[in-house]
Every structure is written in structure tokens, then in C-alpha cells.
Amino acid sequence: MSLPVLLRPAAFAAALAFAPSAFAQPAEPLVSSLTAMVVSRDALGQEILAPVAEAAPGDVVEYQINYTNVSPASISGVVITGPIPDSMSYVADSALAPGGDRLEVSIDNGESWEREPVRRLRQDAQGRTVEVVVPAAEYTHVRWVDAAPIHPSQSIQYKYRARVN
Amino acid sequence: MRCPNLFASISVRGLAFALFSGLLVCAGGVSGARAQAASGGGWGPVGDWASTSPDGGTRIVNQAVVVYEDANGQERSVTTNEVALVVQSVHTGRLSKNQTRMIVPGGETRFVHRLENVGNATTPFCVSAESSGTMNLSRIRIYLDRNYDLLLDSGDELLFERNGPGGVLAPGVVRLERNEGANLILVAETHPGAPMTGAYANLQLKAQTATPVALVCQPNLVFTPTSGVFDVNTDQIFMVDSPIPELVKTSEWISNGPGLADDQIRYSLTLTNRGQQILEDMHIDELPDGQWTYVPGSVVVDPPTIPVRAPLDVSGDPLDPGGLYLGGAGHDLAPGATVRVSFLATPPVGYVRGTKIHNEAKVIGVDPQNGGYVVETSNVTIDAAPPERAVTLRDTGADADPALNDGGDDDGLQNGAQLVSQISVGESARFELIAANASTEPEFLRIRVDPASAPAGFPPGTIFRLYRADGVTPLSDSDGDGWHDLGVTAVGGLRRVVVMARPPHDVAVAIGPYEAVAQVHLDSAPSVTASARLVLGEIRFGRLDIAVNAGPAFNDGGAVNQDPADSAAALVTGRPGETVNQALILANEGSVSEDGVLEVWLDEAMTMMLPEDWIVRTTVSATDQTALPHAGPLTPAAPSTPGGVASFNLSMAIPPDAAPGLRSFYVSARGGGSNGQDVVRIDLEVLRVVDGLRISPDRSGSAAPCGVATYLHKVENLGTTPISVRLRLLDQTAFTSVIELPVGPSGQEPTEFLPMHDLPPLFMTTGATYSVYSVAAGAWITRSLYWNGMSVPLVVELHPGDWTLVRLRVFAPCSAPEGARDVATLIAESLIGPYSSSVQDTTVVGPTTLTLEKAGAPDMNCDGTPDAPFATGGVFAPPQACVIWRLTASNLGAQSICAVRLEDEAPEFTLLQGSPHIVSQPPPGGGSCLISGATIACDVGAPLDIDGDLIPENYCLRPGQSAEVRFTVRIQ
16 A cells, blocks of 8 residues: 655745745846036047036037946847937937947937938928938937847946037 | 017917917017017027027936847846936027117217027026217116117116216116017217217127026126126217218008908108208108018108109119109208108018018218218118918808707708707707817917807806817816817817707706807907807707606696605505506606607616516506507697606516515606606515415325226315316326316215316306315305316316315226336416415236136036035046036226136046036126137126226126136046
8 A cells, every 4th residue: 555645735835935036037137327428628629528417508418328247148139229318419420339339320219220321301492302311410319239249247338429409 | 450560589478389480469568578579680580599408407317228138038128327417507698789870969879789588598687888989978878678669668668877987887687588589779868068070989788697586797698607708789879060860660560451462561760860960962762672562652751841752863773663762852851850751562462471571761861061971771670461360160060960969060051050959958969169260370269158148048057068079078268267278279270169058957948949159269369259159959858757646746747746756656466476467657748759668677766677587567558468668659748738648557477486575666767759757666565375275195006907096185275365276187107097076966075076078168157067165155065167268178266265176096007017106196276376286196006816716516417517516626527427617706806807818628538518608797797708629718707997998898807706607528
């Protein structure tokens, strides 16, 4: 005669309840930060960047996006998006990124993306429809696509500039 | 409409969505240093200098996002922290422009400058002036040109005054919101004894920012906090001994009706010789340069001696033929003298509303003192056709359906009236109107309904509510003046409005139509209005009164409810299984022809429906149970006369298993043509069921094959009401049976029973009688059986306490084996009501009890007479002697036995002698014998119908009966 099998389902559930870490989502592998620096020039004409909380109309602000991979594995498929806030205008050719990241811009609040120069059909002063290059001041977003993998402990900075209207 | 040559940039605070540039405003008496006209040559159109920076204090927030693939290949996103920047307030402005004037000793000259706030915040500006040069100005003043006419008027505010050189005087303060400007009139005076020719003065007009709260003037007027640049205008004044013509020009646009075809511009010139020398051969030139055309004959000149001259210059060369030219050789202007000119001009052909027309006049004369020409141009006037303001309000003229209150225009015409043909009391009439902006620029429209504006208005207490086109979103009255906001509407734009008009519930019957007027106006020009009528044809007055009795309040025109539903109008009783009826009446006391819908509910609020097992419905009558969903067409009641009345029945079928107790049913009548309705309450008392009918007892017995078992039962009425009883065999498992009723004799307990099928069926008339014990009579009586023509064959009537007998005879088939069992269920049922009772009779086939005895006796001489008693033991006889055998069959059982046959054969060594013969059998007999070889067979017994099929079986022996057969054999 076989002995009955003793089952302890309550203890198993308790084990699940008190050991969430065994089954929980991993901690965020990417730590990010954004800083804003106002661009000015010293007496010698050298650029000076200073973090400020205020900016005057016409001031140029450089936004710096910093990422650090704090996980033990590389992170790929990275796409970094930097908005151009309302009341500001993107400074042409100011987007900088390490490596061969592809820069794309949007003029429709992120609905669509394309590489520079952005061309559109618009009516000129005489009412004729012509193809024009959309000025950088009309960009609403910039982004870097297909960035290189971020290796463990690696930090990367992306930056772009915008002017206060 | 006439407006001065104002051209202002206004941030329209009251109109929340638009920044109108180029909006002409007739702005008389505006308080504060608000937006003013930009006039005078070269200042540019309004808006060129408007700052696009965000307001000071604006918070610019940014946050970046990164999307990536984690180690599991799953796409994830991370956002950075937010970064916020606050936009600094920039308090800065701009002054324009430098000018030059001539002046004479004791004279005065004026300069009009424009101060504009080009920062991003409201800024108080400090204005002051000082002079330098060889000319000492006796007084310098700065005025704020409040009425924007570029002229120094009594209403203009003195901001700053300096009497003579030196001294520190408090600057005047002008507060401007961002993108706003002000006109400053700078006035300089000289001493009468000031030195003449060659003296000059540089008059500096300074504008500085002031701290917003303390109004402390800052030393710098800056574009950025760190530039430190003054904005100063420097006007130059030269003292001359020459005629100094001062030419001031004003203009006003005159709109002569809709459109631009008849529009004109009135130009006015004021020419004053500020110098101390005569201005000789003065002529004034108005050169339209294609921007306008002089209306011939429209010029008015004061003094009238100044002629209109030909469009030729002094050299005789042609000038613009569309212009105006006055004066000429010989026409002088003395020192201090003034010439006033006004004339009309028309805009150029093809003028587009909003296009600015610039103009300046020129005066040329000769300086007799110094020789040479003196030329002076006026300020530049800038005019544009003001917007035409108009608004329309019309009915839709569409979706006409008088039967529907759906916002359609029930007359189907755009005729200034939106018609709703009819509503019922308690309903809101839905009107839809279309307002249109017929102005030449966007306008803020507002609308209201004036219920008292029409002579035949809506009933007092009618509530009008205004909604957007969706009919749901209410229009707001932002300032509570009764005009509701339709919002900014583009040129030609439409606004659809829904107006719901709800008369009071207790509106008295009144003859329509009812009218109100809806009005729409422009917020910018409240006098510009349009209106449309709201017309309601009829308020349908629905009143129904449903009642049990036609009392004084019934059909009284709706004054009083005859039978309100808060109490029962009638109480009826019934028992489970019964149908109870209640007659009802309905009156149309309203103004609308009704086809009242009748319904039955469990509550007055008409929310609870009847349970499925209750069939309570309205029918034509108690005898005509045709369902009646509608009360039929009821004509409306004219004032003071009764209306249509209908009668119907409430039929209540009580379920057989209904529990005793009180139930209330609410019968509602709802108007099909109006919302009139009424409810009446009928209470039903379900009486307790008395266990009134009983048949008893169950019985059991046995029967032989081909036998019969008989069972007697008692049927009694234990209730309190007479019961008509039907008796039938509910079920029988194996055998057959017949029900027998007692048929007499009268006056005693019945002894005779007849099968039911033997009793004549008659329709509802006196038929066969049956015996019943009558409690009332205290004796056995007979009553007539009857057949109700339905499926019920016979009915016995039992009064309360009566009882009778019924007999069930069960027939066992002859083939039934011993032990075969049959259960017959006999039921007594009431024709009306739930009463029923049944018994079960169980029959078992038992063993047979037929005996056969064989005895013999010797017959020595074979004469058929036994020579000794019959004996059942052996019989001795010599050869050639005979033996007589006797066979006796006896039924010792309790059941009759049929088909009895006796069989035997001659023993060995014997021969049958003669034929067997039946000595005895029950009368009338009928048996016979047969011989077959040495075997004999005799069927004995009498015919008897033992199975009740009216066909007698043969050769039967009843219990206790016997039959004897003898036959003789000779011993070989």
C-alpha cells in the first residue's frame, strides 16, 4: 500500500508572496538625465555654457541628454528623441551625437520623421506652388536612430540647441 | 459709419481666441495708455514690431525620451527628468522718430512720436524731454494722445512739463502691454524775445523703463538686461524768420451702405502759418498717387477765397488728375493765419477691404524774406475700409414634419419663423436657428430669446434654454446680461443654435400659436442685430381619467381625478384558478384625440410588470375576453364639454397555486396623442382555498384471470361552495376498468350502479339521475347528471357536505398470469377551481380455485344405472360389465371462471359406451360434449359477461357453482 502524498499548496503560495524578487521585472537598465545650458560668449568670443533656470528671448539653450547603461548587458535599438519646446526654435545643425547615429527631424509633433533637408510644397508670395526646404526653426522634434549599442557602464551624451523665441 | 484714421494693433482680451491686427476701432475716450494709432510717414504697418517672444514668466518645460530593446528583446522606453526654463521678462520699448520743425520767437511747435512696447511683458515707461542747442525753449511738454487723433486736444493727458532749462523733473509714466503702442505729442515753445535766425534746439525725447511696482525709472531702456542702450528721439527745431507752414491732415472713412461701392474718405487739412513772415503764393497739393480719387465739387475751403486750381504744377506740368489742388500764385498765408480744407475722395477701383491707403498733403509757398520756396508735408494718414458689420438669424426651413418635435421647421419655409407645430404638456419645443456672421471680419456673436417680444407670447413661466447645435451643450452667458455666447465666428461662418422652450406643466388650455423672438447681435457692435421668430402651433393638452365609477370628477375636463391611484377604486375577490373581472371606464378630458394605451402594472409608478403566471389584462368585457391594448379612439374635450368615454374590463386570472392574500393591480391609460395618463388601482383578495373535494379510500384486491375486482369509493364535498365534479380514470397500468355511478334507488343508500358510459349524455339538460347524500336534505336524493358539451362527459353536482359513491370495476385479462399487477387511478375533479382528489386501486391476479373430482361406479348390465355408489377409489367389474365414470368440476374460488372444459378418456382395455352427457351445470346451461376416439371433452357452465364488454363469456361457473359429466366404458 502506498503512502498518501502530502501536498502543501499554501506554503508554495506563501513562497511566491514573500519572494517577489524572484519573479519581478528587472531594474531600469538605462539611467537618463536632461540638462539645459544657456549659451553665451565671453569677452574673447568663446562660448560659455551655464546651467540656468531662466532665459531671455533670443537666448540659445543647449539641451544635453545623458544616458548610462547600468545593466550588465548591452542595450541596443536605441532611439533618442529630443523635443523642441513651444516658444523655442531649433538651431540648425546643432544636433550632436557620438558615432554614426542617424539624425531625423519632425515638423509635425512626432507624427512623422525624416532626414534633413525637409522639403515641402508650399505656396509662395505669388500664389505659386513650389517646393521649399522647411527651415530648421519649424522643427518640432529631433531624434537619433539606430544608435550604437550602449555597453554596460557606458555613458553617452546627445545634445541639440534651441533658441527662445 | 465714420471713423478717424485710426489704425491700431489690439490684443483683444474679450475675444479669447484671436489677435486681430489691422482692426479698425472707433476708439473715443479709451482710458489709459492703450494701443494708439500708428500714423505719420514711415512708421510702418501695425504688427511689424510686434514681439513674438513668449510672455515673461512663461515656463518652458522639456523632457527627452529614449526607446530601446532590453536583454529580452522587449521594447521599453525611458523618459528623462523634466527641465524647466522661465522666460525672463524683457521690458523694452522703441521710440520713433526724429523730426525737424521750424519755429519763430514766441512760437510753438509739436512733434508726434510713437512709443511701442517691444518686450514680452507689461512695462511702465518713463518719458521725459530735455533740450540743448543755442535756442532756449521756454517750455517743453509731453502729452499722451488719448484719442489717437495726433492732435493736441483737451482730453490729452499731460505727462511731462519742463519750464525752461535745468531742473530735474519727474518723468511721466505710460504703461503699455506687450505689443502695444502710444502716441506722444511733444510740444516745444520759445520765448517771444528769443534770438532769431540761426538758433536751434535739439529736443530729446527719452523713454525709459520703470520697475513695474515702484515705478522707479531705470536709467536704461534696454532690449536685453545687459545692453544699456537708451532709446531717444532727437527732434531739431530751427529758429527761422520765415513762414512756417504747419500742415496737419486727418481723415475719416465714410461707409455709405453695404459694400465698398459708395464708400468715401473725407480728408481734412489744417494749414497754419506758424512763422512771422507771410507765406506767399501758397498752394496745397493733394497727390493721390493712385490711392484715391478726388470727388469733384466736394471741397470746402475756409477761407473760401482759396480756389481749386488745375492739376498743374508751377511749371505747368500736369499733376495727378485725381488729386486736389488749391491756391496758387497770389494766394498768401499771413503769419498766424489758418486755412482749413476738407474734401471727399473715393477709394481706387478694385479696392480690397483692409488695404491701407496712405496719403500726405504738401504745401508750397514762397518765403519773401529769404527767397526760395518753403515746402512742408503733412503727416501721413493711413486709412482702410472699416469692417462692415452685419449678422443674420434665420429659420432652417427644413425637415418639416408636424408630427415630430425634432427641431425641424414644420412650415418647410425659410420665412423668418421657425415653426414647431405641436407639443404636449410637459414637453419642450425644439427650435433650431442658424446665425451667420455677415460682417467682413470675424465677429463674436451672441444670442438671446426675448419671450415677451411678441404679442402672442408663450404661456407665462415658459423656460427657454439655448444650446449648441448638438442640442446638449448649453450656451453660456459669460457676463450674465441675458445674451448667450455663440463665440467667434469666421466671416460667413454659421452657428446653429437649438432653443428648447418648455411651457409649465400646469399650463391651461390655450389656443396657439405661441410666439417668441430670438435675437442675435455682434459683441463688437451690439446695435447690429438680427432676429427670427419662434412659433409654436399648439400645446396639446392631454388629460385622461380612468375610473371604476362615473362619479362627479369623471370627465370633468381634467379638474379632478375621479379615482386616484393612492387608494383602491374597487375590491374584488376570487380563488386560485378563477378569473375575476372588473369593469372600468376611461374619459378623454384633454384637447387631443387619444387612443389610450392600456397597461397593467404592479405599482403606481408603472415600473413593475406582472409576474408571468398572472394573466391580468384589459378585455372588451367580462363576457368578451378579447384582449384590449387600446381604449379606442377618444375625441378630445372642447372647453367645458365632456370628451370621449370608453368602457372596458379588467380580467384577472388567478393562478391555481396563488397564495391567499391581497394584491393590487394598477391599470394605466396613456395617451397615444399626448402625454396624458392616469392610473387606477384595483385590489384583488385571493381567498383561501378550502380542501373541498375528496374521493377515498385507496383499495386493493385480487382477481382471477378473466376475473373482475370491484372497488367502492366515496366522493364528498368538504368545502363551502357547490362543486361540479367530473370523475375519470386518470391512469391504469395494465388492465381495463369501468366507472359506475350510483343510480338509485332514491331515498336510500344506492345499491344499483351503472357504468358511466351507459348513462345517456345530454347537453345541459336533465339527464339520468344519480344518487347523492344531501346534507341539506339529510337523506339520499337523486340529482340529474349533465354533460357540458365539452370534453367532460358527465358531471355530478355536490353541494357543500354532500357525498356520493362511485364504483370502479377492474377486469383481469384471461391471459394474465398469476401475480400480474394493475394500478388504476380514479380522479374526481372540479370543473371550476383547483379541487381534485384521487384514489388508487391495486389489483393482483391470484391463483385459480377450480376443482375436479372423478368417481366411478359399476354397472353390471351396462344399463346406465350404477349398481353401487360412486367411489373415488378403484372400481371392480368383470369383463363385459360397464363402469360409469362421474366428473365433477367445482369453482371454489371468489371469482367467476369461464371456458371450463372437462376432458377424460376411456381407460385401457375399455371401450366407450354411448356418449358422455352433462348431468348438471349452472342454468341456463349451454355446455356440450365431444368424443374423439377414446377421449371425451365437455364444455360446461353458463354464459356470463365477466369483463364488462357486453359480450358474455361461455361455459362459466360462478363462485360455488359446479358441473357434472358422466360417461360409461365397457370392460373388454
